[in-house]
Amino acid sequence: MTRQYHLICPFCHSDDVKNWHEVDDHKVSGERFHIFDCNNCGLRYTQDPPVEADAGPYYDSPNYVSHSDNRSGIMFRLYHGVRKYMLNKKRRLIGRYSSGKKIIDLGSGTGYFLDNMKRHGYEVTGIEINEGARNFSKDAFSLEVYPPELLAKGEITKRFHIATMWHVLEHIYQPETFLRQLHGILEDDALLVIAVPNYRSSDATHYGSYWAGYDVPRHLWHFDQNTITALLKKCGYNYLTTHRLPFDSFYVSMLSEKYRKNALYLLSGLMHGAFSWIASLFNINRTSSLIYFFHKNEEI
Ligand SMILES: [Zn+2]
Numbered sequence: 001m002t003r004q005y006h007l008i009c010p011f012c013h014s015d016d017v018k019n020w021h022e023v024d025d026h027k028v029s030g031e032r033f034h035i036f037d038c039n040n041c042g043l044r045y046t047q048d049p050p051v052e053a054d055a056g057p058y059y060d061s062p063n064y065v066s067h068s069d070n071r072s073g074i075m076f077r078l079y080h081g082v083r084k085y086m087l088n089k090k091r092r093l094i095g096r097y098s099s100g101k102k103i104i105d106l107g108s109g110t111g112y113f114l115d116n117m118k119r120h121g122y123e124v125t126g127i128e129i130n131e132g133a134r135n136f137s138k139d140a141f142s143l144e145v146y147p148p149e150l151l152a153k154g155e156i157t158k159r160f161h162i163a164t165m166w167h168v169l170e171h172i173y174q175p176e177t178f179l180r181q182l183h184g185i186l187e188d189d190a191l192l193v194i195a196v197p198n199y200r201s202s203d204a205t206h207y208g209s210y211w212a213g214y215d216v217p218r219h220l221w222h223f224d225q226n227t228i229t230a231l232l233k234k235c236g237y238n239y240l241t242t243h244r245l246p247f248d249s250f251y252v253s254m255l256s257e258k259y260r261k262n263a264l265y266l267l268s269g270l271m272h273g274a275f276s277w278i279a280s281l282f283n284i285n286r287t288s289s290l291i292y293f294f295h296k297n298e299e300i
Contacts, residue, residue, distance in 0.1 A: 020044060035214065041230060103163070124143060125158060164192075179232065199224060238297050244287045
């Protein structure tokens with residue numbers, strides 16, 4: 001296995017980086033990784049992740065929710081139960097900031113979000129790396145879903161008013177290149193919506209290295225508002241606003257308790273999730289996951 005070592009910050013190229021903490025891969029491999037912290041731009045990044053060509057086995061788990069449709073187990077039932085509420089909330093939020101109807105979802109998974117949008121009059125396209133998830137979304141919802149290579153090769157000829165990335169940017173090996181490629185298929189002033197875990201959240205502080213939002217080595221980058229805004233600015237997008245993803249605090253807290261081997265992880269996770277959610281009402285920057293809204297800028 002080949003690994004990718006970052007001697008300097010991959011985003012701002014500062015050498016003022018330090019080893020912040022050891023974090024285990026609780027979900028798939030059990031391997032230990034280090035998260036580094038950039039003192040200059042605030043980015044946290046996973047050190048020594050497998051290179052992209054070797055990353056496949058780290059996604060090879062029945063617990064990987066976004067690529068499966070497994071309804072057994074209480075965690076999954078909860079996940080699928082709140083999904084419907086969240087899909088409607090996401091659609092309403094998008095409608096507040098864009099009247100456009102052509103939407104592309106990057107990392108569309110099994111296609112539930114695009115199906116919801118399609119049912120409400122949107123013209124939808126998906127990009128998804130996982131072949132099984134692509135096939136599922138085609139079979140179950142008749143969606144148009146392409147592999148990411150098509151975007152990289154410039155073979156997507158449509159232009160879009162809205163692009164969404166729900167918990168995807170933190171998985172992308174070359175985020176700058178990807179965001180610039182995306183820029184080329186968006187209409188002027190298009191809306192870009194990006195949801196990522198927030199390492200400044202109260203649940204991240206509480207759980208430390210057990211925080212499920214780190215999810216190493218699948219999550220390569222760990223963002224806060226400053227780092228994501230700076231990255232997007234560099235790639236041609238202006239920051240517009242931020243919203244909460246409220247249920248993530250419950251889901252992430254329950255998973256984090258499970259990683260701490262708490263037998264009462266459901267109860268403890270619900271309690272801490274509620275605490276984290278209430279804290280976020282007073283300070284949005286303490287929210288477990290945030291949805292950032294950007295507008296495409298003319299210039300890169
Ligand atoms: Zn940096």
